[in-house]
Amino acid sequence: MHSARSHLMRAYSRQPISFVRGSGARLWDEQGVEYLDAIAGVAVTSLGHAHPAITAAIAEQAETLMHTSNVFRIDWQERLGERLCKLCNMERVFFCNSGAEANETAIKLARLHGHRKQIAQPQILVMENAFHGRTLATLAATDSAAGQHGFGPLTPGFVRVAFDDIEAVRHAAQELHGIVAVLIEPVQGEGGIRAASPGYMQALRSLCDQHGWLLMLDEIQAGLGRTGAWFGHQHAGITPDVMTLAKALGNGFPIGACLARGAAADLFSPGQHGSTFGGNPLACRVACAVLDVMERERLPHRAAVLGDRLLAGLQNALHGHPNVRAVRGAGLMAGIELDRNCQELVGRALAEQRLLITVTRERTVRLLPPLVCSESQIDEIVTRVSRLLFREMAGSDVAAHGESLPVEATP
C-alpha cells in the first residue's frame, strides 16, 4: 500500500496513518485502534461517519440514477434548491462540487453585477486572514502569502481590508472606485476561529445597501448548523445577497452551492456558467438527506448546546496554562491560540491521545467535532486536549532548560 504514495503529488504533508472505518465521532485505523474525531474531516462529516440515513440515500439513488447532466431538469436538484432557499431566505441556487467552485460562482456574480453598472474593472473587498479556496481566483481572495507564493500573476480584482473593522470598509469606499461586492466569512475558520461581531455584520449590510454592493458570505465552514444557528450570519440577524455552502452539505459526498437573492439571483443567463457534475441527482439527494437529519435532530441547536459545553470545558481546563493566549469558540468551532508554532501537536494528538485535531495559522489548535457528538464525547475531547497541551508544554519547557523528555507513544 505504501508504494502508491510515491505516485501522489506532494501537495499535502500527511500523517502516517490511514483510517479504514468510522462510526459517528469514532474512527479505526488499519490496526483496529480506535480514535476520537474532533475535526469531522475539516467540518465536513457533521452527521458523523457512516450515518445510516446518508448511506441509505447513496445506495438507493446509486441504484436508481446518478447522473444525467444539466441539459435536463433534475428533480432532486429542484427539491434541494427549494429547501436550501427556504432555510436561508434566498431565491435561487447554482450547484457545483466544492467550496472553491461555489466561491468562483459568487465572484462571477459580483463581476456581472459590476458590468451591469458599467463598471469596467469591478473590485471585490476581501478580508485579512480570509480563506476562500485554492483555485486561482479564490487563492487571490485568500489571505495567505505562503499559499499564493509561486502562483502569480494573481487574479486581479480583490482589495483586502482588516476583518471586523467597519472603518476599514468605509475608508475603502471613499478611496476606491469600482467596488461591487464584499466577500467575507462570518466566522473565519482557517483564519483561527474568529467571529465577526454582530454589530459589524449589520453595519456591513447597511454599507452594502447604501453603495449597491453585493454582500457575499462564505458559509462553507460556518454554515449548516456548525455555529449553533443554521447559518453564521443569522447571529447578526442579517440576510446576505449571495451565500456559498459546501463542506457539510453532503456529509462527505462532494457538493457545493452558491445561493442568491434579489437582483443577484437573476444575473446569470443560460450559457454564462455551468458544471458537468454540479447538482447531479446523487449529490442532491444526499444533501436532501443531510438536511432531513439536521432538521429532525435539530442539529444547529445541538451545536449551540454542545459548543457552550466544549468552550466552557476548554476554558476551564486550560485556565492559567502559560502558553495559551486565547480560547475562542462559535458553536462547534473552537480555537485554542498558543504563543508558539504548534503544528507538531496534530501528530502527537494522534499518537498520544488517539485524537484528531487540526492546527491552523501555525499557532491555533482547531476543533470541529461532528454535530452528533454525545456530551461525554465532548467532555472526552476536552480531557484529551488538555492532557495533550499540559504534557506538550511541560515537555518543551524542560527542553528549553537543556533536557528533553521522551515522547510517550500511548496515553
Ligand SMILES: *Cc1c(COP(=O)(O)O)cnc(C)c1O
Ligand atoms: C474549505 C473552505 C473553502 C474551500 O472549499 P473546498 O471544497 O476545499 O474548495 C472555502 N471557504 C471556506 C471558508 C472554507 O472553509
